[in-house]
Amino acid sequence: MVSPWEWLMEPPGSTLLILGVSILFSLTISLLNRFFAGKRDVNQLKAWQKEIAEWEAESKRAKRTGDKRLLRKVKKQEKRIQQLRSQMASQSLGQLKLMPISMLLFFLIWLGLTGNILGLEVFPPPPFTYGVVAWLPWFGNPLPLYLFQWYILCSITASALTTRLFGQQMGASE
DSSP states (O other), X not given: OXXXXXXXXXXXXXXXXXXXXXXXXXXXXXXXXXXXXXXHHHHHHHHHHHHHHHHHHHHHHHHHHTOHHHXXXXXXXXXXXXXXXXXXXXXXXXXXXXXXXXXXXHHHHHHHHHSEETTEEOSOOOGGGSSEEEEETTSSSOEEEEHHHHHHHHHHHHHHHHHXXXXXXXXXXX
16 A cells, blocks of 8 residues: 555655645745735726726727817826826835745745755755656647656646636736
């Protein structure tokens, strides 16, 4: 009988372990963002994005059609739009406060997965560190993925899902 530790050291155990770690990391970062940014700030940012997008659409339509009345209206609102863009930029810079926390968490996770941090071996690496941890079967022959490749793939996917789940899709206007 295989022990749980041995099962985690090779696929499918290592595959699921790294997937779980990346999901946990993404959830933690999303919760920290939610805690520090707050729902009100996110809603405010979305409202500003919507207002700017509407103004840009009117501005393009005014330039395309040559409508002088609409051009005056757009020109009158231009100062407000510049202020909104400035406020959005300062709010985004405020979120950079979380960058050191995110980096520290990432380095701790990476240390746990590889035994190394910044090229220094802290403890002997787990067996899956240098072997195949996952297989992607959709490319004819199964494509082997190593720790870094699989972690990046899982991390991107988990991050996209958790930001969507917590309503932190701030980059796109709706």
